[in-house]
Amino acid sequence: MTKYVVVTTFHTKGYNQYAQKFINTFIKTWPKEITLYTYAEDCQVLESAPNLVVMDLHASSPELVTFKKTWKDVPKANGDVSKDPIRSKRRDAGKGFKWDAVRFSHKVYSIFHCAKISNADVLIWMDADMICHTPINLDKINSLIPKDKDLCFLGREGKFSECGLYSINLNSPSALNFLRQFQQVYDHAESGIFTMAEWHDSFVFDEVRKTVKLNELNWTAGLIKGEGHPLINGPWGAYLDHLKGGRKSEGKSRATDLVVDRIEEYWKN
Numbered sequence: 001m002t003k004y005v006v007v008t009t010f011h012t013k014g015y016n017q018y019a020q021k022f023i024n025t026f027i028k029t030w031p032k033e034i035t036l037y038t039y040a041e042d043c044q045v046l047e048s049a050p051n052l053v054v055m056d057l058h059a060s061s062p063e064l065v066t067f068k069k070t071w072k073d074v075p076k077a078n079g080d081v082s083k084d085p086i087r088s089k090r091r092d093a094g095k096g097f098k099w100d101a102v103r104f105s106h107k108v109y110s111i112f113h114c115a116k117i118s119n120a121d122v123l124i125w126m127d128a129d130m131i132c133h134t135p136i137n138l139d140k141i142n143s144l145i146p147k148d149k150d151l152c153f154l155g156r157e158g159k160f161s162e163c164g165l166y167s168i169n170l171n172s173p174s175a176l177n178f179l180r181q182f183q184q185v186y187d188h189a190e191s192g193i194f195t196m197a198e199w200h201d202s203f204v205f206d207e208v209r210k211t212v213k214l215n216e217l218n219w220t221a222g223l224i225k226g227e228g229h230p231l232i233n234g235p236w237g238a239y240l241d242h243l244k245g246g247r248k249s250e251g252k253s254r255a256t257d258l259v260v261d262r263i264e265e266y267w268k269n
Contacts, residue, residue, distance in 0.1 A: 002142060005120040006030070009039035009057055009110040010128040018129045018248050023047045025132040029239070033138065037118065038128075039110040055113075057106060064109035067186060068102055076194070077101045087197075097200055101193055104201040105186060111168075112183045121171050127164040129248055131241040133266035144235055148215060150175040153205075154230040155218035162220075162230045163202040164242050178212045229257040238264055 006026070010019040019038075026036050027049045038045055039057040058065055071077035079096030081087040092098060107125070115123050122145055145152050145167045153166040169175045185192030185204060193199040196207050209216070224230040231242045232253050237260075241253050258267070 001033075001138075002145075002147065003119070003121045004034045004124060004141065004145075005114060005118045005122075006034060006036045006124045006126050007039070007110055007114045008036070008126050008128040008130075009041065009106050010043070011041040011106075012043035014128055015040070015043045015045070018243060020047070022126075022128050022130050022132070023052065025130075027052065029132040029135045031136070031138050031141070034141075035118075035120075037110075037114050039106070039113070041106060055110075057110065061109045061113045063112070063183075063187060064105060067105050067109070067189070071102050071189065077189075077199075078103075098198045098203070099200070101186075101189065101199045108182065108186060108201050108204075112179065115168065115170055115179055118170075122167055122169055124167045125163070125165065126240075127242065129243040130164070131243065131252075132239065133241055134239045134264050136239040140239075144219070146217065149217045150214040151178065151209070152217040152219060154220050154224075154234065154236075156220070156228055156230055157222075157225040159225075159228075160198070160200075160202040160206050162224075162228075163205050164244070165231055165236060165240070166205075172215075174212060174214050178208060178214060181211060182208045223260075228259075229253060232257060232262075233260045237262060237267075241266070 008022070023036065023038065024047060027047065032051050035051045035053055037053045037055060039055045039060060041057040045054045076084055076099060079100040081093055081099045087093055111123065111125055150169050150172045151166065154162040156162060168179065185208060193204050196204060219236065220230040220234040223233055229244065231237060231240060243253065247253050
């Protein structure tokens with residue numbers, strides 16, 4: 001039987017605003033055989049379950065601590081490229097998230113650490129602003145994450161992938177090579193992520209994918225172009241909602257986000 005782990009991370013504000021709901025809905029709807037690893041940044045997790053593991057983010061990853069110490073006071077690594085001779089001239093230069101390498105480093109270093117310690121076959125990354133709204137079983141998860149795939153993800157044509165959810169086959173040499181390359185461009189950021197056109201995790205994810213030969217599954221191939229909200233319109237929308245951006249305060253994705261007909265009870269209202 002394939003052994004899965006799900007990984008997420010959050011800080012105190014995120015825990016209070018959305019991650020508590022994610023943890024509780026995961027515990028209620030996901031198979032008990034699948035462990036959720038939560039990497040908590042300076043906050044206490046109140047939930048408990050046999051398949052819930054709480055990790056201290058900073059204690060777990062000295063590499064993350066080093067990254068943050070190195071870049072915490074450098075504007076370009078925290079969303080400000082106004083002094084960058086190339087990126088400051090871009091029309092999207094003011095979109096801070098595209099350059100906020102420090103913010104997104106918490107996510108990737110959680111993945112790097114869990115991949116090393118979990119003893120899993122497949123690691124599933126899941127943003128903590130998810131809602132697990134409908135029960136899912138192992139057979140369905142197996143069908144969504146085929147054993148022969150190195151990487152499964154939510155792709156978007158003409159735009160960086162939606163990295164709120166993806167899976168990595170930890171039994172695959174190619175996937176492990178991808179993970180090594182992924183961490184290297186953060187560990188050696190000046191010659192890694194900061195040489196790329198953008199340095200948020202989704203862009204970096206796609207850039208590293210191009211350098212490694214992978215057997216991939218794009219869960220939303222041909223479905224979502226441009227912006228879109230791929231997760232809820234793809235196969236995972238039957239089980240998950242992703243509260244991207246302002247949807248966190250709204251508590252649910254919007255009716256206008258759906259471009260496919262969903263039959264699940266959660267989506268009827």
